Amino acid sequence: MNRLAPWARGGHAPHEYPPSRDQQPLLVVDDLHTAFLTSRGRLSAVDGVSFTLEPGQTLGVVGESGSGKTVLARTIMGLLPRDGVEQSGSVVFEGHEIVGASPKALRPLWGARMSMVFQDPMTSLNPVMRIGRQITEPLRLHLGLDRAEAKATAISLLNQVGIPSPEERVAAYPGQLSGGMRQRVMIAIALACAPRLLLADEPTTGLDVTVQAQILDLLATLQDERNMAMILVTHDLGVVATRTDEIIVMYAGHVVERAPTPALFESMAMPYTEALLASTPRLAHPSHTRLTAIEGRPPDLVSPPPGCPFAPRCRYARDLCQRARPPLVAAEDPSHLYACWFPLGGRQGPPPPSGLDAADLSLNGSSPDNDPSPVGRSRS
Amino acid sequence: MSTAESLPVPTLEAPAAGEWPGALLSVRDLRVDFRRGHQVVQAVAGVSFDVHHGETLGLVGESGCGKSTTGRAIVQVERPTAGSVVLDGVDLTSLGRDALREARVGVQMIFQDPISSLNPRRRVRDIVAEPIDIWRRASGEERARLVSAMLDAVGLDPAVAGGRRPREFSGGQCQRISIARALVMEPRLLVCDEVVSALDVSVQAQILNLLEDLKARYGLSLLFIAHDLAVVKNVSDRVAVMYLGVLCEVAPSDTLYSAPAHHYTKALMASAVEPDPSARHRPAASLQGEPPSPINPPSGCRFRTRCPRAEARCAAEVPVMREIAPRHTVACHFPLVGPTAPEPSIPDPLAPTPGPGA
Numbered sequence: 001m002n003r004l005a006p007w008a009r010g011g012h013a014p015h016e017y018p019p020s021r022d023q024q025p026l027l028v029v030d031d032l033h034t035a036f037l038t039s040r041g042r043l044s045a046v047d048g049v050s051f052t053l054e055p056g057q058t059l060g061v062v063g064e065s066g067s068g069k070t071v072l073a074r075t076i077m078g079l080l081p082r083d084g085v086e087q088s089g090s091v092v093f094e095g096h097e098i099v100g101a102s103p104k105a106l107r108p109l110w111g112a113r114m115s116m117v118f119q120d121p122m123t124s125l126n127p128v129m130r131i132g133r134q135i136t137e138p139l140r141l142h143l144g145l146d147r148a149e150a151k152a153t154a155i156s157l158l159n160q161v162g163i164p165s166p167e168e169r170v171a172a173y174p175g176q177l178s179g180g181m182r183q184r185v186m187i188a189i190a191l192a193c194a195p196r197l198l199l200a201d202e203p204t205t206g207l208d209v210t211v212q213a214q215i216l217d218l219l220a221t222l223q224d225e226r227n228m229a230m231i232l233v234t235h236d237l238g239v240v241a242t243r244t245d246e247i248i249v250m251y252a253g254h255v256v257e258r259a260p261t262p263a264l265f266e267s268m269a270m271p272y273t274e275a276l277l278a279s280t281p282r283l284a285h286p287s288h289t290r291l292t293a294i295e296g297r298p299p300d301l302v303s304p305p306p307g308c309p310f311a312p313r314c315r316y317a318r319d320l321c322q323r324a325r326p327p328l329v330a331a332e333d334p335s336h337l338y339a340c341w342f343p344l345g346g347r348q349g350p351p352p353p354s355g356l357d358a359a360d361l362s363l364n365g366s367s368p369d370n371d372p373s374p375v376g377r378s379r380s
Numbered sequence: 381m382s383t384a385e386s387l388p389v390p391t392l393e394a395p396a397a398g399e400w401p402g403a404l405l406s407v408r409d410l411r412v413d414f415r416r417g418h419q420v421v422q423a424v425a426g427v428s429f430d431v432h433h434g435e436t437l438g439l440v441g442e443s444g445c446g447k448s449t450t451g452r453a454i455v456q457v458e459r460p461t462a463g464s465v466v467l468d469g470v471d472l473t474s475l476g477r478d479a480l481r482e483a484r485v486g487v488q489m490i491f492q493d494p495i496s497s498l499n500p501r502r503r504v505r506d507i508v509a510e511p512i513d514i515w516r517r518a519s520g521e522e523r524a525r526l527v528s529a530m531l532d533a534v535g536l537d538p539a540v541a542g543g544r545r546p547r548e549f550s551g552g553q554c555q556r557i558s559i560a561r562a563l564v565m566e567p568r569l570l571v572c573d574e575v576v577s578a579l580d581v582s583v584q585a586q587i588l589n590l591l592e593d594l595k596a597r598y599g600l601s602l603l604f605i606a607h608d609l610a611v612v613k614n615v616s617d618r619v620a621v622m623y624l625g626v627l628c629e630v631a632p633s634d635t636l637y638s639a640p641a642h643h644y645t646k647a648l649m650a651s652a653v654e655p656d657p658s659a660r661h662r663p664a665a666s667l668q669g670e671p672p673s674p675i676n677p678p679s680g681c682r683f684r685t686r687c688p689r690a691e692a693r694c695a696a697e698v699p700v701m702r703e704i705a706p707r708h709t710v711a712c713h714f715p716l717v718g719p720t721a722p723e724p725s726i727p728d729p730l731a732p733t734p735g736p737g738a
Binding site: 164284289 | 442443550580581582583584585586588589592607608609610611613614615616617633634637647648649650651652653654655656657659667668669670
């Protein structure tokens with residue numbers, strides 16, 4: 001009988017990782033900055049992001065394209081090239097500093113302790129390598145399994161991710177599988193060595209709703225079984241609403257709101273989060289419900305505006321918003337952070353920086369364009 | 381047929397439910413087969429529906445169900461294998477090349493990828509004017525006036541946008557340009573194939589609102605093909621659900637979502653994610669597995685292999701579309717709403733006892 005990787009026998013939580021974290025979070029991201037040096041200038045893609053993640057927890061990262069959510073995920077993994085990229089701050093994963101570490105130092109972590117599922121399973125899989133081999137590669141490298149053990153483990157993994165007749169599928173090439181099946185193979189590869197942290201970057205974008213539900217259920221089940229932490233990066237508030245413990249909303253490289261998932265949806269503080277939700281069509285709403293679109297586009301990150309990055313598109317924006325960037329602060333609930341001078345729900349905003357007077361805070365400030373009414377502007 | 385001089389004017393308000401003034405488009409028994417070696421793939425296997433004047437009909441289903449092929453067959457980009465596509469009383473499938481070109485002016489299509497559907501080397505004003513040039517509808521100042529009016533209608537500033545090229549625009553703006561190009565010939569019917577799937581939610585909302593506005597302004601009818609149930613519900617008056625080349629259910633949007641009759645419709649909706657933490661997802665209700673191959677579809681009801689309610693009759697007998705409520709039709713022997721289908725009127729020669737008559 002073939003031996004399996006120890007954890008694969010019971011399909012259960014991995015063996016030899018002791019609860020190494022004695023009160024230490026699994027992942028600590030502190031004041032992380034990532035910028036690209038482009039021909040047009042320095043493009044700040046991630047600008048001062050901090051959070052911690054405990055084992056077994058799921059963090060959702062939500063934002064539009066260009067908000068920096070994918071760059072954040074890649075920075076945490078240490079996947080960005082060094083040339084033309086500036087990084088500062090720190091990412092500590094299981095006691096290892098990721099920022100500034102060499103690929104050689106990170107290689108033992110990749111796949112084994114932290115791994116990633118990418119959006120596009122077609123371009124992330126090797127098209128000329130059988131999928132069995134793509135799964136056994138990390139098993140043999142990191143866990144030192146022999147050929148037969150690795151193959152048996154691969155079959156067990158394909159079975160766990162819901163691929164029918166896995167004994168035959170190990171010999172298939174990616175092109176012979178449907179999009180949903182390819183994404184399952186990606187997940188099997190990512191989970192092969194029982195990592196402690198999984199980064200899933202838009203794992204279901206472009207898939208059918210039925211397949212999306214299957215993949216998200218699968219991730220949740222495997223995560224439960226293995227007490228694995230997950231960062232779920234998506235543009236879809238629907239994907240994170242029922243499947244995360246905490247959500248970070250990103251805009252123009254900044255965290256603009258961060259809260260436990262129920263709190264975020266019950267009492268959002270940041271107008272951007274509200275606008276994102278209002279522009280999402282809902283099954284619960286009658287047909288022909290007018291959507292509240294967010295006019296305009298996110299700012300150019302090479303020359304961002306001096307104030308709040310969302311101010312040019314914000315319907316509540318006042319003079320102060322254009323002039324000073326609001327810090328990320330907590331309200332009465334210390335776990336609910338937001339970066340807004342005039343938060344929603346009657347909350348108190350942070351005190352304005354010195355030098356800006358109280359007139360900037362008043363509703364009838366100097367800006368001619370302050371319409372605090374929540375009614376959307378008409379559009380053509 | 382209207383001339384180039386007459387700019388489109390508001391003609392039709394969407395009528396209240398139940399009083400549609402008649403069908404603009406009638407699709408009957410539409411079939412599209414693709415040959416693959418010596419095998420035949422039935423991409424569309426007998427689909428019938430109407431799109432009424434001023435109506436938006438949504439068409440949803442999983443990838444590979446044939447919804448895009450249906451759209452392409454209506455525009456005659458894909459010539460149907462069998463069946464008819466009647467637009468304004470003219471059967472497009474019976475037309476020769478020149479007559480078809482003429483008739484196609486009345487039905488336009490926009491696609492999923494807005495950037496690759498625009499010629500990158502041409503200026504926006506020439507892209508939008510291309511149909512006018514091809515049909516020699518206008519030239520000089522009149523052409524410029526038509527293009528400007530159209531760009532303005534889709535929310536682009538003609539003075540700024542007209543001289544630029546597609547790469548200078550975002551995805552949402554390119555989709556606006558595609559819409560302007562499709563509408564410049566004043567079509568009666570616009571076929572939208574996954575037109576917002578590639579866009580961010582904030583931009584998606586802009587385009588959906590724009591389509592609603594243009595529909596009201598120009599009295600357009602829309603066939604809106606998409607996989608996102610919430611998007612389809614938002615823009616559609618009625619929704620048709622497609623599975624493996626056939627229609628399962630057609631109903632007014634709100635009815636379909638509040639009281640689905642087909643088991644597939646219900647399963648699709650159970651799979652949809654909602655931005656609401658209290659809407660706890662129930663894994664048991666969502667659909668497992670993937671659709672079977674259209675090369676060798678299941679006998680009887682095509683959904684039976686994944687259906688929780690399936691029994692022997694579903695394998696033996698193809699369910700026919702029947703009306704279970706006004707404007708609500710379903711192809712299922714044992715629907716969730718309405719009566720069980722009557723026994724077949726044609727006796728099955730293999731059955732031990734002959735079925736009752738009609």
